[in-house]
Structure formats: C-alpha cells, structure tokens
Amino acid sequence: MEIKITEDRSGKKPHPEDSQLGFGKYTTDHMFLMNYDQPQGWHDARIEPYGDLRLDPAAMVLHYNQEVFEGLKAYHLPDGGIGLFRPEKNIERMNASARRMVMPEIDTPMFLQAVKELVLLEREWIPRSEGTSLYIRPTMIATEAALGVHPAASYLFYIIVGPVGAYYPEGFNPTRIFVSDDFVRAAKGGVGEAKTSGNYGPTLFAQKQAAAKGYTQVLWLDAKERRYVEEVGTSNIFFYLDDELVTPPLEGTILPGVTRDSVLQLSRHWGITAVERPVDIEEVIDSCRSGRLKEMFATGTAAVISPVGEIGYKGSDYKIADGGVGEISRKFYDEITGIQYGHRDDPFGWRMRLA
Ligand SMILES: *Cc1c(COP(=O)(O)O)cnc(C)c1O
Numbered sequence: 001m002e003i004k005i006t007e008d009r010s011g012k013k014p015h016p017e018d019s020q021l022g023f024g025k026y027t028t029d030h031m032f033l034m035n036y037d038q039p040q041g042w043h044d045a046r047i048e049p050y051g052d053l054r055l056d057p058a059a060m061v062l063h064y065n066q067e068v069f070e071g072l073k074a075y076h077l078p079d080g081g082i083g084l085f086r087p088e089k090n091i092e093r094m095n096a097s098a099r100r101m102v103m104p105e106i107d108t109p110m111f112l113q114a115v116k117e118l119v120l121l122e123r124e125w126i127p128r129s130e131g132t133s134l135y136i137r138p139t140m141i142a143t144e145a146a147l148g149v150h151p152a153a154s155y156l157f158y159i160i161v162g163p164v165g166a167y168y169p170e171g172f173n174p175t176r177i178f179v180s181d182d183f184v185r186a187a188k189g190g191v192g193e194a195k196t197s198g199n200y201g202p203t204l205f206a207q208k209q210a211a212a213k214g215y216t217q218v219l220w221l222d223a224k225e226r227r228y229v230e231e232v233g234t235s236n237i238f239f240y241l242d243d244e245l246v247t248p249p250l251e252g253t254i255l256p257g258v259t260r261d262s263v264l265q266l267s268r269h270w271g272i273t274a275v276e277r278p279v280d281i282e283e284v285i286d287s288c289r290s291g292r293l294k295e296m297f298a299t300g301t302a303a304v305i306s307p308v309g310e311i312g313y314k315g316s317d318y319k320i321a322d323g324g325v326g327e328i329s330r331k332f333y334d335e336i337t338g339i340q341y342g343h344r345d346d347p348f349g350w351r352m353r354l355a
Contacts, residue, residue, distance in 0.1 A: 001045050001109075001110050001113055001114075002045065003045045003046060003047055003100055003113070003114065003117050004044075004045070004046040004047070005046070005047045005117070005121065006046065006047065006049065006132065007030070007049075007121075008029050008030065008046050008049035008050075009029075011026075012024075012029075013028070013029055013050075013126075015125065015163075017162065018127045018128065018129040018132050018163075018165065019129075019165075019224055020164030020339040021127060021132060021163055021164055022164070022165055022166075023135075023164045023165065023167045023302060024135070024162070025162070025165065026029075026162045026163055027050055027160050027161070027162040028050060028122040028134075028160075028161050028162055028163075029049060029050055029058075029122065029125075030047050030048065030049060030050055030103065030118065030121055030122060031047070031048060031049075031051075031118070031158055031160045031161075031221075032045070032046070032047050032114045032115075032117070032158060032159040033045075033046055033047075033152065033156065033157070033158045034046070034157050034158075035143075035155070035156055035157075036104050036113070036155040036156075036157065036331060037153060037154040037155075038153065041104075042104070042106065042157070045110075045114065047117060047118055047121060047203065050160065053156070053158075055143065056107060056143070056145035057145075058145040058146060058147055058163065059142065059143050059144070059145055059150075060143070060144050060146060060152040061141035061142045061143065061146065062141040064142070064149055065196065065197060065198040065320060066101055066102070066103060066141070066142035066151070066152055066199075067101070067139070067140065067141050067142070067196055067197040067198070068094055068097035068098050068101055068103060068139075068140050068194065068195055068196050069094075069097075069137060069138065069139045069140070069195055069196075069197065070091075070093065070094045070136075070137070070138045070139075070195060071090075071135065071136070071137060071195075071301050071302065071303060072084060072085065072086075072087055072090045072092045072115075072135075072136045072258075072301060073085065073133040073134060073135055073136060073164075073340070074119045074126055074133060074136060074161075074333065074354065075126070075133050075134075075340050075341050075342070076126055076128055076341070077341065077342035077353070078341075078343065080343070081342070081353050081354070082085060082120070082123060082126065082353070082354040082355045083341075083342055083351045083353055083355050084115070084119075084275075084351075084352045084354060084355065085258075085301075085339070085340045085350055085351060085352075085353060086258050086262070086350045086352075087112060087115060087128050087273045087352055088112075088352075089258040089261070090138070090258060091106070091112065091266070092108075092113045093195065093256065093258070094106070094111075094138060094140070094195070096194070097194040097195045099141060099194055099198055100191055100193075100194040100196070101191070102151040102154060103123060103140055103142065103151070103152075105154060106140075106157060111138070114138075115136060115138070115159060116157055118136075118159055118161060118353050119134060119136065119161065119354060120159060120193060120355060121163055121355060123133065123355070124240075125161070125162075125163055126163065127163045127164075127165070129338070131165060131166060131172075132165050133161065133163075133164060133253070133340075134161050134162070134163055134164070134166065135163075135164040135302075136159060136161050136164055137159065137160050137161070137162075137250050138157070138158075138159045139157070139158055139159070139160070140155055140156070140157045140158075141155065141158075141253040142154070142155055143155055144283035145157045148197070152161075157270065164302075164353060166303070167300075167302035167303035167306070170350050172305070172306075172307070172325065172333060173268050173307070173309075173325065174307045174308060174309025174310070174320075174323060174324060174325060175215075175216035175217060175298075175306055175307070175308055175309060176214060176215045176216055176308075176309060176310045176311075176317075177211035177215060177216065177217050177218070177219045177232055177298075177308050177310070177311045177312070178206075178209075178213060178215035178217070178218050178311075178312045179218075179219045179221065179281060179311055179313040179314075180206045180209075180210070180218045180219065180221065181221060181226050181313075181314065182206070183203075183205065183206040183218075183301065184220060184221070184222075184226070185199065185202075185203055185220040185223075185230065186199065186220075186222070186223065186230070186252075186253040186254075187229070187253065188223070188224070188251070188252050188253055190252075190253065191253070192230075192252060192253035192254060192255065193250065193252050193253065193254060193255060193256060194255075195255060197336040200234070203233075215312060215355075217232050217233035217235075217298070218232070218233060219231075219232045219237065219311065220232070220245075221281060222253065223253070227280055227281060227282070228248065228278045228279060228280060228281070229248055229279045229280075229281055229284065229321065230248055230253055230254050230299075230310070231248075231254055231255065232306075233298070234255075234300055234302070235257070235259075235298035235299055235300035235302075235303065235306060236248075236254065236255070236257040236259065236260035236298065236299045236300065237296070237298050237299075237308075238260075238263060238294070238296070238297050238299060239279060239284065239287075239293060239295070239296050240293070240294045240295035240297075240326065240328050241245040241292055241293050241294070242287075242292050242327075243272075243273070243294075244272075244273045244274070244275055245263070245264075245267050245272055245273065245275070245328070246274075246276075246279055247260065247263075247264070247272040247274070247275075247276055247279075248273050248276070248277075248278060248279055249276040249277060249278065250276070257299055257300055257301075258301065259299035259300050259304060259336065260299050260303060260306075260333070261332045261335055262299075262350065263299055263305075263332055263336075264276075265348060266332065266335060266336070267332075269347065269348075272328075278304040280287060280348045281313065283316055284296075284311070285313060288311070288318045288319070288320060289318070291321070293321070294326060294328075295320065295326030295327075295329050296308040296311070296320045296330050297319065297326070297328075297329040297332070299332075300353050302340065304333055304336055304340075305332050305336065307324075307325045307329040308320055308322040309324065310323055339351055342350060
C-alpha cells in the first residue's frame with residue numbers, strides 16, 4: 001500500500017512536559033486516513049497534518065453509531081528503538097468489532113503499515129519518562145450521508161496518536177470502585193464485546209454518580225440478574241481468591257482485553273492457576289469479609305494493571321485485604337510493563353519492534 005504523506009513541520013503544537021501529560025489530552029501533528037467505498041474498497045491512504053474532519057451532517061455515524069475503535073501504545077525501547085505490544089490482537093479485535101457493526105475489515109499488513117508509518121513520523125512525540133507512551137487510537141466511522149437505518153456504503157478509517165502518562169491520577173495506586181446495581185453496560189446478544197462508541201456514552205451517568213461519591217470507576221454486573229461481575233469501567237477485572245486467579249468468562253458481554261489475555265497467559269506460565277468462571281458479587285463480598293479475597297485488580301491498555309483497594313456495594317464499603325497494592329498485582333504490572341518497555345525478556349514474542 002502506498003501512503004501519501006503531507007507533512008506539517010510548522011511546530012504549531014508545543015510538546016507538553018512529561019509531568020503534564022495525563023491521559024488523552026494531547027494529539028500530535030499528523031494523522032492517518034483512508035476511505036472505503038464500493039467498488040474501490042480501501043483507497044487513498046494518506047498521512048496529513050492533524051486537523052478537523054469534514055462530515056456531512058447526515059453522515060450515518062452521527063445518527064446510528066456505526067463506529068469502531070481501538071487503543072494501543074508505542075514505547076521507547078532502551079536501545080533507542082520503538083516497540084508496540086501485541087498490535088495484531090488489536091487489529092483482530094477491530095475487525096471483529098467491524099463485523100459485528102457490519103463495517104468493512106482491514107487487512108492486517110495494511111493496518112500495521114499505517115500504524116507504523118504514522119508512529120515513525122511522530123516519533124519525536126513519544127515521551128520518555130517511566131510509565132509514559134504514545135497512545136494510538138485507530139477509528140472507523142460510517143460516512144455515507146443518508147438517513148434511514150441500514151449499513152453505510154462508505155467509511156473513513158483514521159488513526160490519531162498522542163503522548164500519555166498515567167490513566168488515573170492515582171497512578172499505580174489502589175482505586176475505589178462502585179458496584180452499580182441500578183445501571184448495566186451490556187446484555188447478552190448486544191454489542192458488549194465490540195469496541196464501538198455506543199457502549200461508552202451510556203455509562204457516563206453511572207460513572208458520574210460513582211465519582212460524586214468518591215469512587216474512581218464503576219463495576220458492572222450482568223444485565224439480567226445484576227449478580228455476576230462483568231468489567232470495571234473500560235477494563236477487565238481479576239480476583240486473586242484462595243491462591244487462584246479468577247476472571248469472568250468471555251460470553252459476549254465483556255470486551256476481550258489484550259491485557260486480560262496477557263495476564264491469563266502469564267499466570268499459566270508462572271504456574272498460578274487462572275480460572276475463567278462467573279463471579280457472583282455476593283462471593284466477592286463474602287470472600288472480602290473472610291479474607292479469602294487477597295487482591296482485586298483491573299486490566300487494560302490505558303492503566304495496564306489497576307489495583308482495587310475498596311469496593312462500595314449497596315451502601316457499604318469493603319476493603320480488599322489491607323487496601324494496598326498486592327504482590328500479584330505488582331508482579332503483573334512489573335512484568336507486562338517490563339516487556340512493553342523492553343526491560344524484560346519477551347518469552348511470548350509480544351513486543352513488536354518498529355525501529
Ligand atoms: C478496551 C477495553 C478493555 C481493555 O482491553 P485492552 O485490550 O486490555 O486494552 C476492557 N473493557 C472495555 C469495555 C474496553 O473498552
């Protein structure tokens with residue numbers, strides 16, 4: 001694939017200090033774009049100066065939410081190279097999300113080339129301090145201008161990138177999680193397992209309520225019985241219970257996280273029993289009280305591993321063990337970030353070198 005590059009080196013955007021980064025606040029000078037229609041398929045791959053999109057007000061993404069996206073990161077490696085972490089998993093998942101939303105898929109080599117060329121062009125934007133990286137946000141939207149619910153005939157795929165620091169202001173510190181039994185995120189048969197924007201807007205109300213009570217995130221229960229744990233915010237959830245690692249199974253309502261999969265593979269590699277099974281919220285509360293629950297942590301690209309220190313459920317708060325960062329959470333965090341940043345061996349071949 002030929003990518004046409006139009007550079008903007010006017011330096012209009014100042015680079016933020018690493019300490020100011022936060023998450024998702026900054027974008028770089030350029031973006032990747034390509035269009036889809038029939039009979040052309042994907043065409044007109046280009047990198048342009050970062051800027052506004054022009055969309056017809058009837059563009060179907062704005063009315064019917066035909067949109068899918070991904071999130072991954074690029075890291076500086078100790079030898080001056082640049083690495084990605086398991087990008088083929090994100091590509092696979094974006095294509096799975098696209099199939100669910102009746103959108104066109106993108107070949108892995110084409111997708112990777114787009115990520116690679118954009119990241120290399122923007123390499124000066126990749127921050128260097130510990131825990132920072134360049135966040136990559138591939139996005140696909142339906143652009144056909146037509147009112148009426150049907151799959152669009154034309155699409156835009158674009159990639160924007162931006163330097164990021166810690167996802168939570170807490171950093172690698174325990175969060176307080178609010179268990180929502182009023183609101184739900186996804187029901188069986190819905191689109192919970194697709195990374196599509198329609199899954200996120202509806203969570204804001206519960207998120208705001210939780211924040212007002214001093215919690216960092218919402219823990220979602222299953223839509224039918226409001227009993228089985230699903231995920232935390234935009235992360236998967238793990239429990240270290242009776243010396244076993246437990247996480248809810250992927251049955252259509254949970255996003256299949258790349259970090260989740262990495263934790264499962266690592267634990268098996270280390271000889272820690274890892275089980276995918278339904279987890280009843282009452283079991284979480286009981287095991288918290290009895291001390292069987294030793295650790296609880298969320299997993300996702302943004303925060304990697306986010307230890308949970310306390311959960312609020314039906315008006316009471318329950319501390320997880322001593323409320324601090326557990327040994328297992330720390331071990332996964334150190335290992336996964338060690339592989340990502342090139343400080344540790346990579347027995348599974350998860351690191352992909354771009355340069
Ligand atoms: C992206 C996301 C995750 C985490 O997936 P990773 O691949 O580990 O980043 C978990 N849950 C939801 C709802 C998500 O959107």
